[in-house]
Amino acid sequence: MRTTPRLLAIFLTAAVFTSCSRSTEKNAHASENQTAPVNKHIDVSEEARKKSGIELAAAGPAVLRQTVKLNGKINTNEDRTAHVSPRFPGIVKAVGKRLGDTVKKGEALAVIESNESLQSYEVKSEIDGTVIDKKIALGEFVDTGRNIFVVADLSTVWVDFSVYRRESEKLREGEKVMIKAEAGREQIESTISYVSPSGTESTQTTLARAVVPNPKGELRPGLFVEGSVVVEETPVPVTVKASALQTFEEKPVVFVADPKGFEVREVEIGARDEDNVEIRSGVAAGEKYAAENSFALKSQLANSSGAEE
Numbered sequence: 001m002r003t004t005p006r007l008l009a010i011f012l013t014a015a016v017f018t019s020c021s022r023s024t025e026k027n028a029h030a031s032e033n034q035t036a037p038v039n040k041h042i043d044v045s046e047e048a049r050k051k052s053g054i055e056l057a058a059a060g061p062a063v064l065r066q067t068v069k070l071n072g073k074i075n076t077n078e079d080r081t082a083h084v085s086p087r088f089p090g091i092v093k094a095v096g097k098r099l100g101d102t103v104k105k106g107e108a109l110a111v112i113e114s115n116e117s118l119q120s121y122e123v124k125s126e127i128d129g130t131v132i133d134k135k136i137a138l139g140e141f142v143d144t145g146r147n148i149f150v151v152a153d154l155s156t157v158w159v160d161f162s163v164y165r166r167e168s169e170k171l172r173e174g175e176k177v178m179i180k181a182e183a184g185r186e187q188i189e190s191t192i193s194y195v196s197p198s199g200t201e202s203t204q205t206t207l208a209r210a211v212v213p214n215p216k217g218e219l220r221p222g223l224f225v226e227g228s229v230v231v232e233e234t235p236v237p238v239t240v241k242a243s244a245l246q247t248f249e250e251k252p253v254v255f256v257a258d259p260k261g262f263e264v265r266e267v268e269i270g271a272r273d274e275d276n277v278e279i280r281s282g283v284a285a286g287e288k289y290a291a292e293n294s295f296a297l298k299s300q301l302a303n304s305s306g307a308e309e
Helices: 005-035 046-051 295-308
Strands: 041-045 055-058 060-076 081-084 090-095 108-116 120-124 129-134 151-152 156-164 176-180 188-200 205-212 224-241 247-249 252-260 261-266 267-270 278-282 288-293
Touching: 041 295, 060 278, 108 151, 156 188, 156 224, 156 267, 176 205, 188 295, 224 288, 247 295, 252 295
Parallel strands: none
Antiparallel strands: 041 261, 055 288, 060 156, 060 224, 081 151, 090 108, 108 120, 129 151, 156 205, 176 188, 176 224, 188 205, 224 278, 247 252, 252 261, 252 288, 267 278
16 A cells, blocks of 8 residues: 555654653653652661660640840849948958858958947848958958948849840840750740840940849859840641751651651651741651651661662
8 A cells, every 4th residue: 555645744743742742651750759758667676766865756736936046144133232341441350251152131241440439340241142252351451432242142143145236126125035054954044124225335236134043053143155035936736856857868857756666757847946847747746756866867767778779
């Protein structure tokens, strides 16, 4: 049978469409494989988990905090500090207290012999507190204009923060502040009690202050601290600790615990703060996951994936 040029063109067009269709299907399948969710499992015994230091926690609601970072310094509470001076000029006959000593209100700090009456009198503390400064020595002459003791009630302290101009606009009295005194210790929660209406010319900063309880005396005046002022709080229904989130195959994952070990779950994340990350999908409230040392699981997962390849 003779094939006409017109019929031949029809056959060639059909072949091209079939080839393109197959190529399109192949690319679609490849695209589906590329976006397929991570679905892997890591076998880990309970003993191995504990040895690796992998700690579990349950996913659940939390309040995410938007914060402003500040540097601060611990100072004595000047409202609870007494500067002690002699009532009459004279010679120091006795010194009863040293730096760091605890004193009660009305307790004698020193004995001075008056130059006018030649009678000795006691210099007493005006408050309960701790001697934080002492400028007096036995046998020396002291005058009424000189502070010979400073006594401070250290059951509360001031934490003074230096706030730059761009940050001061966000601060208000009454806002919550989380204070980190040193690494490894829990943060202390307080509130901003005072924001200075003026700034410091040399540093271009404003003073913000928090009055912080110090019942154990762990906050020592003169030491520096870090502060995070909470300027916004947002409650979310499902969160995990920020340390739990890992990346595998360029996707965020969480290691969810099961009886045999951990399932690698791809998750959709939302808002976050320093401590927690919002989970929009992938982990349900109440499910237990690797909260600490999850990087050990990621390392094991990467090694096993490399072996399979």
